[in-house]
Amino acid sequence: KQEVTQIPAALSVPEGENLVLNCSFTDSAIYNLQWFRQDPGKGLTSLLLIQSSQREQTSGRLNASLDKSSGRSTLYIAASQPGDSATYLCAVRRGTGGFKTIFGAGTRLFVKA
Amino acid sequence: DAGVIQSPRHEVTEMGQEVTLRCKPISGHDYLFWYRQTMMRGLELLIYFNNNVPIDDSGMPEDRFSAKMPNASFSTLKIQPSEPRDSAVYFCASGLPNSPLHFGNGTRLTVT
Numbered sequence: 001k002q003e004v005t006q007i008p009a010a011l012s013v014p015e016g017e018n019l020v021l022n023c024s025f026t027d028s029a030i031y032n033l034q035w036f037r038q039d040p041g042k043g044l045t046s047l048l049l050i051q052s053s054q055r056e057q058t059s060g061r062l063n064a065s066l067d068k069s070s071g072r073s074t075l076y077i078a079a080s081q082p083g084d085s086a087t088y089l090c091a092v093r094r095g096t097g098g099f100k101t102i103f104g105a106g107t108r109l110f111v112k113a
Numbered sequence: 114d115a116g117v118i119q120s121p122r123h124e125v126t127e128m129g130q131e132v133t134l135r136c137k138p139i140s141g142h143d144y145l146f147w148y149r150q151t152m153m154r155g156l157e158l159l160i161y162f163n164n165n166v167p168i169d170d171s172g173m174p175e176d177r178f179s180a181k182m183p184n185a186s187f188s189t190l191k192i193q194p195s196e197p198r199d200s201a202v203y204f205c206a207s208g209l210p211n212s213p214l215h216f217g218n219g220t221r222l223t224v225t
Binding site: 031032034036042043044045046049051089091099100101102103104105106 | 117144146148155156158161163168169204206210211212213214215216217218219
């Protein structure tokens, strides 16, 4: 059974810092991995999708990496801003037998001005 | 594209009542997912459909929960009878195999 863990659970940083959010998964037979952002009271917004054959994806100040063999992904946020404050979730889609997508519990990020 | 549309946004009901949540996926997406989010358990996958057919309902908590997808543009999640422990935010999401999942804004359900 796939389990997804995110560390840390919460993070508070001053504006301008570069930071790394971590995601680990127990079953390396994945199809892809996706990072989402969730603002309070809102739905989830997709940030980056990494296919199982890829090592990383970049979008603006965000960079996500994937190491399938070790069951890890990281989301790197450069030059953090107060507007980055949100909960960040990673989700792993299984590689065989269906399309099941399992989420981690998320990292709550607060960027102080 | 209007995105994934869920209704209602908020639902308050009394224990024992039937609750029906609705979802319209993005046109062309052949996968549809129902998730439940609580502080204690995070995001849990309840059920997902492919081409209107339920594929995996192992996350449905009990027989009080049922989901249908009568056509490619509409799905419902029904709880009958509802209980206070069903209080949560219920999300619908749709997608294609090689593209990101798109989520609706959710339905916040409160059962008193």
